[in-house]
Amino acid sequence: MTTGQRLTASLISLDEALIALLDGLEPVAPTESPIAETLGAVAAEVTVPCPFPQRDFAVTDGWAFCAQDLVGASSYSPLPLARPPVWVEAGEQMPSGSDCVVDSDLVELLGPMFQVSGEALPGQGVRRAGSDIGKDGLTIGAGRRLGALDLMLARAAGLKKIAIRAPRLHLINVPATAGSTVTAQLIVESARAAGAVVVYSQAEGRDASAVAKALDGERYDLIVTVGGTGVGHTDATVEALMASGRLIAHGIALQPGRTTALGKIDNTPVVALAGAPDQALAAWWTLVLPVLDRLSGHLHPTTTLPLARKISSSVGIAEIALLEKTDGAWMPLAIGDLSLERIVRADAWLAVPGSSEGFAAGTPVDAHMLRV
Known part of the structure; x- marks a missing residue:
């Protein structure tokens, strides 16, 4: 029976911890996945075929004409047609020589002959070739998280697969004495939302040998x-x-998240999170997400707004502040002590550096969004 483990005598700073985790890491190799499986994934560079559309097509139902042939046609002076016009449905390719679509009520059949009673402009009712994507093409940049509009564009351009960078993350739940898996499930879902391929497992017990067994195996x-x-x-x-690899630190100058541990097994970074949701989230945001961003090449945006109220922090330890967006400013909800109710209410989070005593009201700060 273990008698417990000790925190390192001197807590490692958040900056030092992150440098140690990121050391030597490079983005994972791109893989091609079916479009339906890439929503929320991080794109490698994707070149969309051009031009698009490749040919003119109708955007309304009606009769296809060449606009020049209709000059002078009106209800007072209908233009007889030498041959029957071609009917097109929205989405159909335009017939050769046509450049406009005329409404059905402007064309009528009188005996054996059609006549048209209105003019049209070139391009009326037509989507021109290259109007969505020109000859210079379009690229979905590497590091972009793919949204529904990106996938729509890729499908419309005829792509079947998209190149993505999806790090493989092994999430090991060390079972709580009470049997709860709430925090583990939270991290699994957060990892999948971050574009990782998650393999979930649970150690067979809380003792060192059971956890080491879960750590060993596939890389x-x-x-x-x-x-x-x-x-x-x-x-x-x-x-x-x-026992399985190399311990970098046990104890981070981070509140919450002080008991987080870092290590490496071979060259694979390992982050050991606490079992409490707030402790795990703080380390997830500040340590695990940057690692996933490095592995996927994701460019993580922040939102800059002034503080509606000052934030006070203790020097020597980085503290997580939860923020709510109010009237174009960040309103602090909590710092250091994060209740679940405040976590759910928050729109963003901010790590106040250990070198700072906080920020005055009105100070612009870069916060990481929790909601899109």
Whole structure:
């Protein structure tokens, strides 16, 4: 029976922890996936075929004509047609020599002959070739998280697959004594939302040998464990990490998230998260997400707004602040102590550096969005 594990005597700073985790990491190789499986994934560079559309097509139902042939036609002076016009449905390719679509009520059949009683402009009712994507083409940039509009564009241009970078993450739940998997499921869902391919497993017990067994085996791009990082008598995740690989630090100058541990197995980064949701989320946001961003090449945007109220922080430890967007400013909801109710209410989060005492009201700050 383990007697518990100790935190390092001196907590490693958040900046030092992140540098150690990112050291030597490169984006994973792109893989091509069916479009239906890429929503939310991070794109490698995707070139959309051009021009698009490749040919003129009708955008309304009606009669296809060459506009020049209709000059002078009106209800007072209908123009007789030498041959029957061609009917087109919206989405159909325009017939050769035609450049406009005329409404059905402007064309009528009188005996054996058609006549048209109105003019039209070139391009009326028509989507021209190259009007959506010109000859210079279009590229979905690397690092962009693919949305529904990106997938629509790719399908419309005839693509069947899209190149993405999807890191493989092994999530190991170290079972809580109470049996709860709430935090592990939260991290699994957060990882999938971040574009990772997640393999979930659960250690057979909380002892070091059971956790080490879960850590060993197939290699992934990133390993994340949940639970067992404290100093209690049944906490053994850090001991298992030391047995399986190299421990970088146990104890981060981060509130919440102080008992987070970092290590590497061969060249694979390992982040051991605490079992409490707020502790795990703080380390997830500040340590795991940057690793996933590096592996996927994702360009993580922030939103800059002034603070509606000051934030006070303790020097020497990075603290997580939760923010709500109100009247074009960030309203602080909590700092350091993050209740689930405040987490759910928050629109964004901010890590106040350990070197800072906080920020004055009105200070513009870069916050990471929790909602899109």
